[in-house]
Amino acid sequence: MATIKVKFRPSSVSTKEGVVFYQVIHARVVRQISTGYKLFPSEWDDKTSAVSLFQCPYGRYDYLLSVQKRIEEDTSCLQRIIVRFDRCGRHYTADHVVQAYCSKGENGDFFSFADELIKHMHYAGRERTAETYTTTLNSFMRFFKNRRDLYLDEIDSNLMIAYESYLKSTGLTQNTTSFYMRNLRAVYNRAVDCELTVQRYPFKYVYTGIDKTVKRAVSEKIVRKIRDLDLTLHPSLDYARDMFMFSFYTRGMSFIDMAYLTKKNLQGGILSYRRHKTNQQLFIKWEKPMQAILDKYDTSSSPYLLPIIKNPHTDPRRQYKTATHFVNDKLKKIGRLLDVPVVLTTYVARHAWASIAKSKNISLSVISEAMGHDSENTTRIYLASLDTSLVDKANRLIINLI
Known part of the structure; x- marks a missing residue:
């Protein structure tokens, strides 16, 4: 019976990551399977042939845990292949095991590949x-009635048209159906x-573009109302309002960037x-x-700056x-209390900052740099849908002239 060993090969450069690989041993013949999983020497335990999850630095735990789970899945798959070969009673070699392992998922099954x-x-x-791929795959499986017997060769334009019709029947907007189609197309490609x-171009008859969305900015008057709203008796709403205002104060920082801020990011009066x-x-x-805002919350036992990620372990x-869902x-409840004309979310703070900056004649280059856009053209596109009031005023002026 063949055996499997999990090995780690450190990099020749001490500061770089090494790689995990598998050894398939049968009839004294050894074959290797590379994995692409990269680890530092301190993250590998030679005694247990497993990832070391103890005393790992912040930000690496999830990755290390996922690598260990993947190794367990891979070795389990290899063991199943060996058991199948042994039960057949036919002669096989280490190369046969490697070939069977490497060809898994190459049977043309779409869901297995995804x-x-x-x-x-x-x-x-x-x-x-x-x-996003997982969300799309779950949606596609619901359309496919949770069956998993779809082969890649069966994916054609008729199937995609039917899937698009299904999405529309659930009440989704065109941008949302396009989101699913673009992700599904990426997997197919x-x-x-x-x-x-x-390549059969199965997505050529379905919509994969992006419609112009309704503006999500609010005026400085509304931002001021949000800031000044008395929420003393509603701590959960107060917390959500604080996160919204912190985003606004920090030039529309996205919520994910806020969540991962650590105390080390704030040094010498500069948040980087x-x-x-x-x-x-x-x-x-x-x-x-x-x-x-920081003074309102006790984060003394956490490495994070804000009370979003509350348990670092x-x-x-x-x-x-x-x-994100909670805030x-x-x-949205605060928006209804104040009768805000748009659905209030954390992203509205970013739109609001950009829109207000534009209304105060702050230059495009400054807004672009403040928001972290990679070019002024990105900012120009971003601002184009935020505020049409100047165009409306111009139209009213022309109408009044006649």
Whole structure:
């Protein structure tokens, strides 16, 4: 019977990560399977042939845990292959085991391929992409009545048209249906790139564009009302309002960036951080209103600056997502209390900052830099949908002339 061993090969450069690989041993023949899972030497336990999860630095725990789970899944898969070969009673070699392992998912099954792709996205640290693919796959499975017997060669334009009709029947907007279609197309195209199927362009008759959304900015008058609203008797609403205002005070910082701020990000009166979306580093002068929000909450036992990720020892991304839903739900209630003309969410704070800055004739280059956009053109597109009041005034002027 063949055996499996999990090994770690450190990098020749002491400061770089090494790689995990598997050994398949049968009839004294050893074959290797590379995994692409990268670890530092301190993150590997040779005695147990497993990832070391003890005393790992902040920000690495989730990744290390996911690698360990993946290793367990891989070795379990290899063991099942070996058991199957042994039960057949036929002669096989270590090469046969490796070939069977490497060809898993190459049977043309769409859902198996998508599952593998999502796992790889997780292990590559592309959590947001993995989450959007998972959401899309769950939707597609509901349409497919939870069956998993769809082959890549069966994906054609008729199926996608039917799926789009299904999405529309559930009341989704065109932008939302397009979101699902774009993600599904990305997964399909990856399968084409892997030469698991030929390109049949199944998405050519469904909508995959992005419609112009309604403006989500609010005026400075409304922001002031949100700030001054007495929420003493409603602590959960008060907390949501504070997170909204902190985003506004920090030039429309996104909620995910707020969640991952640590106390080390605030040094010498300057708040510095890297945007999750673009990795661009931004610097913000610390102001009194920001400190006033911090002073309301006890985060002395946490490495994080804000009370969003409250337990550093559990999954931070799950805490961030839970907090996002909670805060947005409370902000919607605040919006109804104040009769705000748009649905109030954390993202409205970012739109509001940009819109108000534009109304005060702050230059495009300054707004672009403040918001962390990679170019002024991005900012120009961003601002285009925020405020049409000047166009409306011009139209009224022309009408009054005749």
